[in-house]
Structure formats: C-alpha cells, structure tokens
Amino acid sequence: MNKIKKALSVCLSAALLFGCSAKKDTEEKVPVFSESNVSEDLSLPLLSIQTTSQDENVMDFIKKPVAKHVAESMVQWDPSYATTPEPYYESCYVKLSTKDESFSLKPHAAQVKVRGNWTTNYPKKPLRIKFDQKLNLLGLNDGAEFKNWVLLAEYKDGSMLRNKATLYAARQILKEDGLYAADSQLVNVEVNGEYMGVYLLTEQQQAAKNRVNIKPPKKDYKGTDTGYFLEFDGYFVNEEELHKFPLDLNNNAALKPYDGNDGSGRTIKCLSAGGTIKKPLGVTIKSDIYSQEQHDFIENFVNNTYKIMYEAAYNDKAFVFDKDYKNISETTSVTPRQAVEKVVDVQSLIDMYIICELACDADVAWSSFYMDADFSDKGSKKLRFEAPWDFDSAMGNRPRCTDGYGYYAANIVPDPDTEKDTINPWLAVLAYEDWYRDMIKETWTKAYDSGVFEQTCQMIQDDSTNYQADFKENYKKWNNILMNYLFEFELSDKAKKCVNEKEAADYLLNWLQSRIDFLNSEWHK
Numbered sequence: 001m002n003k004i005k006k007a008l009s010v011c012l013s014a015a016l017l018f019g020c021s022a023k024k025d026t027e028e029k030v031p032v033f034s035e036s037n038v039s040e041d042l043s044l045p046l047l048s049i050q051t052t053s054q055d056e057n058v059m060d061f062i063k064k065p066v067a068k069h070v071a072e073s074m075v076q077w078d079p080s081y082a083t084t085p086e087p088y089y090e091s092c093y094v095k096l097s098t099k100d101e102s103f104s105l106k107p108h109a110a111q112v113k114v115r116g117n118w119t120t121n122y123p124k125k126p127l128r129i130k131f132d133q134k135l136n137l138l139g140l141n142d143g144a145e146f147k148n149w150v151l152l153a154e155y156k157d158g159s160m161l162r163n164k165a166t167l168y169a170a171r172q173i174l175k176e177d178g179l180y181a182a183d184s185q186l187v188n189v190e191v192n193g194e195y196m197g198v199y200l201l202t203e204q205q206q207a208a209k210n211r212v213n214i215k216p217p218k219k220d221y222k223g224t225d226t227g228y229f230l231e232f233d234g235y236f237v238n239e240e241e242l243h244k245f246p247l248d249l250n251n252n253a254a255l256k257p258y259d260g261n262d263g264s265g266r267t268i269k270c271l272s273a274g275g276t277i278k279k280p281l282g283v284t285i286k287s288d289i290y291s292q293e294q295h296d297f298i299e300n301f302v303n304n305t306y307k308i309m310y311e312a313a314y315n316d317k318a319f320v321f322d323k324d325y326k327n328i329s330e331t332t333s334v335t336p337r338q339a340v341e342k343v344v345d346v347q348s349l350i351d352m353y354i355i356c357e358l359a360c361d362a363d364v365a366w367s368s369f370y371m372d373a374d375f376s377d378k379g380s381k382k383l384r385f386e387a388p389w390d391f392d393s394a395m396g397n398r399p400r401c402t403d404g405y406g407y408y409a410a411n412i413v414p415d416p417d418t419e420k421d422t423i424n425p426w427l428a429v430l431a432y433e434d435w436y437r438d439m440i441k442e443t444w445t446k447a448y449d450s451g452v453f454e455q456t457c458q459m460i461q462d463d464s465t466n467y468q469a470d471f472k473e474n475y476k477k478w479n480n481i482l483m484n485y486l487f488e489f490e491l492s493d494k495a496k497k498c499v500n501e502k503e504a505a506d507y508l509l510n511w512l513q514s515r516i517d518f519l520n521s522e523w524h525k
Helices: 002-029 068-074 079-083 162-175 292-315 336-343 346-359 434-449 452-466 468-478 501-523
Strands: 046-051 090-097 104-114 127-135 146-152 184-191 194-203 227-232 244-246 282-285 318-321 328-331 369-374
Touching (some): 046 104, 068 079, 162 184, 162 194, 162 434, 292 318, 292 328, 434 501, 468 501
Antiparallel strands (some): 127 146, 146 194
C-alpha cells in the first residue's frame, strides 16, 4: 500500500510540476505590451494591440496594406500602388479596459488585419480582429460572445459619429422585429504602444447566432436547405465565382423613382440600357457555401423574388414559386400583396427603408446593403433585410440631401463612383404600393413616439461633449479634418467647412434634426 501511495505521490507531483510548467510556457507566449503613450486625460476605453513579432517592420501590417481591387484602380494614377501589399493577418494579443474599470479584458490571442474597400487607401485604416476564442467586448450586443470584431477608422467623417448614430437608431428599430443591427462603442486604439486614434468598435457582419441569425451549412455540406447571407454589392465582380452572381432585375424592367412627386415623369433602368454604360449590379454571398448547386439555388431565388415583387407592384399580378423554389408561375389563388409576403419579410424591408431614408446614405444604391434567406428546417424561406452598414458618407457628409429634406432612398441618386444615375431596386420596387406606404407610416410613428430619434440626437450631443479630449487627440495624430485632400472631393460644402470635431458634430446634429422633422411631417400618423 505504501508503494502505491508513494507512486501516486510521485505522479501527482509530476503532474503538478508539468501543469505549472505548461502554464508558465503559455504565459510566456504573451508578449510584454509596449509602454503606452496614450494620455491619461482621455475618457474612452483603451484597446491595446501588441504584435507577437518584434520585427522592425511589423507595423507595416496596419500602415501599408490596401485592398487589391482598390490598389489596381489606383495604379493608373500612381504606379507605386503596384507594389502595395494586400491586407494580411498579423498575430497579436489584444486587451481592453475602461477608464472606470467597469470592463477589463486581459490579453487574448488574436489575428488582426486591415479590412474594408476604399477606406483601406487612407492612412488611418479600419481593422478586423479575429480572436482565437469567442469573447464579448464592452457588453456590446447584450453580452453576446464572438471571435470577430471590427474597428472602423471614421477617417472621412469629421464628427466620427455617423456610423454610431445610424447603427444606434437602426438597432432600436430592427430589434423590435427580431432583426439584427450591429452594436458599437467608441474606443481609443494603440498598437505596440503607438497611439492610433479614436475608432468605432463594432461587430463583424456575419451569419451567426445573435448576429445575422440564419443556419449556415456545416463544412462541406452541399445541400440547398441552408442559410444564405447576401450583400447587394458594387464590388461583387471582385469575388470568386462561387460567391457572387449578377442581378437581372426582371430583365432590367424600368422603375419609377419615389420622390414624393409621382416620379416627376421619370423612370430608370438599373442596368446598362439604351447605350448607357453602367457598372453591373450583383450580389456577394457573404456566408459559407460549398457547391455550385447552393450558388445557383440562391441566385435563382433572389432574381425570381425580385420578379415577384415587380410583377405585383407594376402589373398587379401574383407569381408564386413551385414547391422546390425553382420556377415561378402566375396564379389567381393569392393577391399580388400575398404573393410578395410569401417570399419577402416585408417588415424587414420597411425597417431598412426607414433607416436608409433617414440617413440619406450616398452608397444606398451601390454597396453595404444586406439581406439573407434561411432555407433550413426552421428557416422562414423568405428574403429578409437587416444588418445595416457603412454610413460614414451619410447624413449630409457627402453632397446628398444636404438640407435634410426630400425623398432619397428609393429615388434616383448619383452613383458614388461614376456619378451616373442609379437607384436601389429593392427599396424602390414596392415604393408606390399603398399598403407598403401604410406600413412605413406605422413603423415610423411607433419608433418616433418611443423616442428612438430623440435619443439618437442626444447620443450625438453627449458623445461630442463628453469625449472632446479624445477627439482632439485623434485629430492631433491625423489632422485629417483639415488635411482632407484624400477625400475632400467627397464632402458636402458644409462638411468641408468644419475645422474640428465639435463643429462637425453640430452640423451632423442640425442635419439629423432637420431630416427627422421632414420625415415626421410626411409619415407620422
């Protein structure tokens, strides 16, 4: 018995010693964080990134990369873009803490890279963080845990509050209907001890429980009975073939813009027609798929769903899918409205229309317009609209709807790149249906009366006031509110005149209040 006890004791001691050694080895992998040079006078939470590499050029990962398709378009003006690296992940550790210590995240392993499209061309670049385990940051999204998070640089928005304000309002409206909009919080960011400025910490647009809640396929599953997360995306042509498809928009049928004046006698075709060369319109499949069958299924569903919407609105006809969602045919067994409601979550489209109309986003007919469809057992098997995104050019920052008045989101607007006339077909196609307009008014009235828009304005005012020291430090680092030559051509005259964050926030607040007043005069019941 004593021999057994002795043997067990030796084993236990060895295990404890090995365990301590393993723990020590793990801890030694965490790099020592560089001494912070962030002023103690700042109020926002501090997110610190420390690379595991000590290479002298390691900071290149956050300073040099430009999205490949952006670099390719820039090389015609500046040949140096030919050697610009694409965004790449760098192994890092990330920690995060608030000034009052109400939240603290100890160092966690992550991969960090530059993210985005055109914004990767700016000196202060947006970032994606991919942790090695699911975590929550600052209690965002009711404490839900994820691996993927985003830091938006807000480089061309002098107020740095347009994305935060729009997402705040969207979250209140969409959440009422079980839909998703990203949560967000301003933070200071440092990398290897170097202060990088104020960023908007927010959520990665992805299919996941508590984000875009659809059921994506398990790895290598090839059946069509799964979830699909989609983006109406001007950059879709840059994606691999399996993750993109073009829109035919009911054979490019003409739309009547909604301008509050019966279209003013105008119509518009979204795709190239009559000798007018436009960029192709299409969809990027953002979630995982593993077969051509899945690709073809969702392409067919999206294009036929649009046809059902168009035929209902413009020809007063009801079309429905067969049981396999492959073909559609005309029927008299349901009304045109019912035909639409069979395949579209109309309330989600209403919610997204209100957000887009409120924000007057310059990219509304171009990109960052998301939808999804879930064909799993418990899925709705409807096209659903949610996950609003990318509003740094909205709310009067670009020369669009600068006085806050008039209809915009389902109207003819200039393409942000070519300036040719364009329109968002999903927002415009049902715009003249009386029942659809009634739903808009009901949804707006509910949101207005519950204080959503008043709270959004108050948030802008509070953030600008409370974080002035942080914003001043950010502009001391970048000075892009004055040295705005990289994006000055994108700005409205009023946005150009702002010389500090306070002026930019005041302009944003005044614009938004005017916008709310106009829409309320049109929609409040």
